[in-house]
Amino acid sequence: MYYAGIDIGSSYTKAVIIDDDGKRLGAAVAKTGINFDEAAKTLFNEALKKAGLKKDQIAMVVSTGVGRNNCSFAQANKPEISCIAKGSYHLHGASCMVIDIGGQDNKVIKLAADGRQLFFKMNRKCAAGTGSFLEEIAMRLDTGTDKMNKLAAQAGKSVPINSFCTVFAGTEIIHQIRENQDINGIMRGIFESVVKRTLEMAPIDDTVVLSGGAVATNPVLIDLFKEKLEQEVMLLEHPQDVGALGAALYARSLQQGAPDEQK
Amino acid sequence: MPAIESTKILKQALTGYFQSFFDETVPRQKVAWCTSVGPSEILTAMGFKVYYPENHGALLGASRASEQYIPVANAAGYSPDICSYLTADIGAFKKGETPLTKAYGIPSVPKPDVLIYNTNQCREVQDWFAYYAKEFGVPSLGVFSPWKVDDLNEDQISYVAKQMQSLIPPLEKISGNKFDIDRLREVVALTKQTSDLWSEFLGLATARPSPITFFDGCIQMASAVVLRGLPVAVDYYRQLNAEIKKRVAAKTGAVPKETTRLYWDGMPMWGKLRFFSDLFERLDTCVVASTYCDSWIFADFDPADPFRSMAKAYTKIFINRSETHKEKVLIEMAGKYGVDGMIFHDAKTCPHNSNSRFGMPQRITKATGIPNLILDGDVNDLRCISEEQIITAAESFIEQLTHVPRNARA
Numbered sequence: 001m002y003y004a005g006i007d008i009g010s011s012y013t014k015a016v017i018i019d020d021d022g023k024r025l026g027a028a029v030a031k032t033g034i035n036f037d038e039a040a041k042t043l044f045n046e047a048l049k050k051a052g053l054k055k056d057q058i059a060m061v062v063s064t065g066v067g068r069n070n071c072s073f074a075q076a077n078k079p080e081i082s083c084i085a086k087g088s089y090h091l092h093g094a095s096c097m098v099i100d101i102g103g104q105d106n107k108v109i110k111l112a113a114d115g116r117q118l119f120f121k122m123n124r125k126c127a128a129g130t131g132s133f134l135e136e137i138a139m140r141l142d143t144g145t146d147k148m149n150k151l152a153a154q155a156g157k158s159v160p161i162n163s164f165c166t167v168f169a170g171t172e173i174i175h176q177i178r179e180n181q182d183i184n185g186i187m188r189g190i191f192e193s194v195v196k197r198t199l200e201m202a203p204i205d206d207t208v209v210l211s212g213g214a215v216a217t218n219p220v221l222i223d224l225f226k227e228k229l230e231q232e233v234m235l236l237e238h239p240q241d242v243g244a245l246g247a248a249l250y251a252r253s254l255q256q257g258a259p260d261e262q263k
Numbered sequence: 264m265p266a267i268e269s270t271k272i273l274k275q276a277l278t279g280y281f282q283s284f285f286d287e288t289v290p291r292q293k294v295a296w297c298t299s300v301g302p303s304e305i306l307t308a309m310g311f312k313v314y315y316p317e318n319h320g321a322l323l324g325a326s327r328a329s330e331q332y333i334p335v336a337n338a339a340g341y342s343p344d345i346c347s348y349l350t351a352d353i354g355a356f357k358k359g360e361t362p363l364t365k366a367y368g369i370p371s372v373p374k375p376d377v378l379i380y381n382t383n384q385c386r387e388v389q390d391w392f393a394y395y396a397k398e399f400g401v402p403s404l405g406v407f408s409p410w411k412v413d414d415l416n417e418d419q420i421s422y423v424a425k426q427m428q429s430l431i432p433p434l435e436k437i438s439g440n441k442f443d444i445d446r447l448r449e450v451v452a453l454t455k456q457t458s459d460l461w462s463e464f465l466g467l468a469t470a471r472p473s474p475i476t477f478f479d480g481c482i483q484m485a486s487a488v489v490l491r492g493l494p495v496a497v498d499y500y501r502q503l504n505a506e507i508k509k510r511v512a513a514k515t516g517a518v519p520k521e522t523t524r525l526y527w528d529g530m531p532m533w534g535k536l537r538f539f540s541d542l543f544e545r546l547d548t549c550v551v552a553s554t555y556c557d558s559w560i561f562a563d564f565d566p567a568d569p570f571r572s573m574a575k576a577y578t579k580i581f582i583n584r585s586e587t588h589k590e591k592v593l594i595e596m597a598g599k600y601g602v603d604g605m606i607f608h609d610a611k612t613c614p615h616n617s618n619s620r621f622g623m624p625q626r627i628t629k630a631t632g633i634p635n636l637i638l639d640g641d642v643n644d645l646r647c648i649s650e651e652q653i654i655t656a657a658e659s660f661i662e663q664l665t666h667v668p669r670n671a672r673a
Contacts, residue, residue: 081659082659082663122655
């Protein structure tokens with residue numbers, strides 16, 4: 001049998017199709033836009049196409065993410081933290097701390113050796129440290145996050161940003177540019193502030209695995225996490241899809257009649 | 264969720280209370296405004312009618328009228344970072360409006376002849392009452408309680424009792440009534456009875472399934488707050504408790520399929536009571552107990568020693584205690600009510616009653632194994648509350664609890 005997970009996120013929607021063994025057969029991702037259900041349908045069809053499957057071959061669809069209640073064709077929905085936890089454990093297979101940086105939410109999730117979710121922390125009601133922060137700053141500087149990554153990678157050291165507030169961080173950056181500070185360092189400082197905000201959320205006491213759209217598209221973040229934590233960090237395979245994968249795994253366990261199974 | 268029938272009687276009692284401030288068929292009694300955990304027994308005993316601005320603050324929040332009024336106070340120089348009871352209340356006053364009109368048919372808040380505050384809950388009440396003292400041209404008198412107390416000592420009790428006694432001469436002057444210690448004993452005895460019955464009501468939530476939720480408590484506590492020291496409060500809780508005991512006997516749960524039990528620490532989010540009540544019911548979760556509702560249990564009240572016992576009871580309230588003491592109480596409560604998890608509300612404008620800012624949730628989880636969830640929010644300011652974030656966090660938390668051994672379960 002085959003199962004689908006649809007993660008309707010605040011920025012992007014992701015769809016993943018798996019088989020009974022949890023093998024990823026097809027996936028798709030695109031901007032969520034203003035019609036959540038439509039985005040979900042489009043991406044579900046796209047993922048089906050990539051998997052070479054038809055709708056009626058899918059035994060169950062589970063939705064997650066901010067738009068999880070807007071997916072008309074999902075038989076069940078699950079909160080995204082649980083899905084990220086489940087997807088991460090499926091990929092990592094050992095105890096770990098998952099750091100997920102999404103569009104508007106950051107999560108730190110602690111998983112036990114058997115995959116149980118022991119603890120989680122979300123960002124406060126603030127965009128600081130999220131993917132939205134990076135998008136907002138890129139827009140403010142009239143550039144793209146690709147270019148910001150390239151410049152940041154060339155920096156010797158970061159020019160620090162102090163502000164918690166996304167808007168005032170933008171103002172601080174403008175001030176740094178005006179002061180002729182090293183532009184590469186400023187870019188690195190922007191990414192560093194995301195890492196700092198995230199590490200302020202909870203103590204990290206295990207192997208770190210990274211997931212989420214922001215880490216998938218901003219490789220500088222991975223280096224900065226390594227540097228700040230002074231330990232290796234692992235980027236999960238297809239990091240942006242981890243929540244959707246978790247939802248598909250939930251679909252599999254729900255279909256098999258084990259609603260609480262998380263492994 | 265089954266409705267509590269007695270609530271109709273509560274509504275009548277509260278209507279009677281509020282309308283009595285404007286009853287022109289009887290000679291006008293002097294009016295005292297008092298903080299909700301203040302020495303209102305002295306005021307009642309001296310013939311004042313007592314009005315509680317914090318109750319008004321909660322009503323502004325629960326009716327969501329606070330949304331219109333907080334910005335008015337902000338614009339007048341009262342920061343969005345200070346108590347949102349205060350800003351909602353002052354904003355409403357500035358606009359000359361009150362939800363009491365719709366709820367109880369009275370034209371305005373009753374005009375005070377004196378304002379009495381106790382800093383046992385927070386220091387901001389002094390500034391709140393100072394505003395009205397100026398507006399109405401009446402005195403504002405305070406009891407300054409020792410703060411963050413651990414085990415209360417004799418010096419601290421005497422310090423507060425003496426301040427309470429020193430209120431008598433100015434209150435005699437304002438009321439025109441002579442202080443009568445026996446009348447105070449009667450009022451203290453009524454508060455003690457109210458408090459015991461309120462404590463019994465809250466304790467009924469130890470039953471499985473719980474017959475009541477924290478959100479029921481937030482409604483039912485109105486009598487313990489504004490009618491305490493009056494016979495009507497005692498009568499009300501007798502009736503209410505009889506109704507709830509029937510639920511316990513019939514094993515009727517406030518949440519029909521109670522599978523998870525939670526504890527709520529901190530203030531309610533008044534404008535979101537229904538939201539939370541529906542959210543947790545959907546998740547088959549009952550929030551069975553809270554520090555907030557327990558704050559109106561005054562076990563130390565003793566008519567034989569009214570001043571000292573009031574000093575003791577009012578200084579010992581949870582919010583006014585040390586972190587060490589609070590931690591001990593929360594662990595006891597978690598055990599008493601057999602909760603699976605604890606929610607800590609970090610209220611943006613109420614730091615005094617947000618207990619998640621000095622590592623307490625983490626320490627309690629470490630000591631008990633009971634997981635915690637910290638929710639960002641506020642008492643009254645809806646601008647500080649994100650429903651979507653709360654839903655995600657709450658759903659994830661309940662999901663997580665299914666994977667954690669429920670060592671607190673009976």
